[in-house]
Amino acid sequence: MxxxxxxxxxxxxxxxxxxxxxxxxxxxxxxxxxxAWPGWDASADLxxxxxxxxSNAVRLGLTPDLLVGDLDSFDVETQERASTAGVAVRRASPxxxxxxTELAVLEARRLGAGRITILGALGGPRxxxxxxxxxxxxxPALDGVDAxxxxxxxxxxxxxxxxxxxxxxxRRLEGPPGATITLLPLGGDILGITxxxxxxxxxxxxxxxxxxxxxxxxxxxxxxxxxxxxGRLLVVExxxxxxxxxxxxxxxxxxxxxxxx
Numbered sequence: 515m516x517x518x519x520x521x522x523x524x525x526x527x528x529x530x531x532x533x534x535x536x537x538x539x540x541x542x543x544x545x546x547x548x549x550a551w552p553g554w555d556a557s558a559d560l561x562x563x564x565x566x567x568x569s570n571a572v573r574l575g576l577t578p579d580l581l582v583g584d585l586d587s588f589d590v591e592t593q594e595r596a597s598t599a600g601v602a603v604r605r606a607s608p609x610x611x612x613x614x615t616e617l618a619v620l621e622a623r624r625l626g627a628g629r630i631t632i633l634g635a636l637g638g639p640r641x642x643x644x645x646x647x648x649x650x651x652x653x654p655a656l657d658g659v660d661a662x663x664x665x666x667x668x669x670x671x672x673x674x675x676x677x678x679x680x681x682x683x684x685r686r687l688e689g690p691p692g693a694t695i696t697l698l699p700l701g702g703d704i705l706g707i708t709x710x711x712x713x714x715x716x717x718x719x720x721x722x723x724x725x726x727x728x729x730x731x732x733x734x735x736x737x738x739x740x741x742x743x744x745g746r747l748l749v750v751e752x753x754x755x756x757x758x759x760x761x762x763x764x765x766x767x768x769x770x771x772x773x774x775x
Contacts, residue, residue: 532558533627534576537615537647538566538587540637542666544574547633550666550753560625564618568596570634580604582621583614615647620655629660636665652700652746669751672700675742682706687738687751694752697721697728697740706743711735718743 534555541547547554555576563571565583569592581596581603588596596603606617615635622630635647651661651672663670675683687695695712699721707716713732721728733751740749 531627532556532629532631533560533562533622533625534558534571535562535564535615535618535622535630535632536567536571536574536576536578537564537618537632537634538570538638539634539644539647540665541570541574541634546666547574547664551664551669554631554664558631560622560627562618562622563601564634565614567615567618567634568592568601574633577601580618580621580625582606582618584608584610613643613646616650616653619650619653619661623655623659627659630656630662632661632663633665635663636668648748649700651748667753669753671749671751673740673742673747673749675706675744675747682708682741682743684739684741685749687711687733687740687749688736689733689738689751690754691732691734691736693733693754695731695733695738696750696752697731698748698750699723699728700746700748702745704742704745704747706741707747708741708743709739711738712740716740721747 560580561571561576561578562580562582563578565581565585566587568578568581568588571578577599578601581601584606585593586608604621606614610617612620615632619630619632632647632650635650636644638644647663648670650656651663651670652674657674661671671685673683673685677683697707703723704721706718707721708718709716709731711734713734740747
């Protein structure tokens with residue numbers, strides 16, 4: 515699959531609506547991604563590889579439109595393959611303040627992406643890289659963008675409230691019942707969280723940095739959602755392993771909070 519229908523600059527603006535950003539971490543098998551997150555690449559019309567993510571893209575059957583980064587992980591043979599495939603290259607200096615994945619995300623935004631799906635941002639030997647990639651979901655350049663980070667087992671997103679008009683922000687968490695969903699404060703306490711379709715509901719309640727109260731909730735309705743009044747909420751969705759609730763049973767304490775999470 516290739517999103518190419520002209521050079522990336524030809525698609526600046528409205529036409530490059532859904533971008534795939536492929537980083538150099540673990541991506542899993544294509545069939546596992548398709549099973550976990552059906553339609554994850556639907557309508558994608560821009561593919562940006564972040565340095566070594568080019569090889570991941572090729573393994574997934576994707577031909578990048580654009581290759582971004584300092585290319586420190588590229589050998590001559592891979593560079594020649596990219597050149598032969600007609601991939602545009604934006605080479606960055608090794609002495610830079612942004613990661614290759616961040617540069618790829620910024621290029622996707624520059625080219626008009628309003629939806630961004632990031633792969634290859636987790637796993638590998640560098641935990642700091644994985645954390646930095648998760649933090650990218652709260653990047654100012656992604657304000658108002660539908661951005662998710664996925665691998666074959668996990669989908670991450672960030673909900674930031676309020677919106678520009680001061681209203682709470684809602685994110686739909688659609689998927690099969692039985693999947694585990696964790697809600698974590700990102701960078702500070704969160705006020706006014708309301709959930710729908712989750713086994714352990716929150717009703718205009720806070721989540722504070724430190725306590726693990728938001729860990730391991732369970733989707734019980736296909737059309738679940740979470741609303742944030744103020745703050746940044748990291749949403750971690752696990753792909754269901756058995757399509758049911760058996761793997762997520764937990765005891766509940768007298769105060770109604772799940773235990774053992």
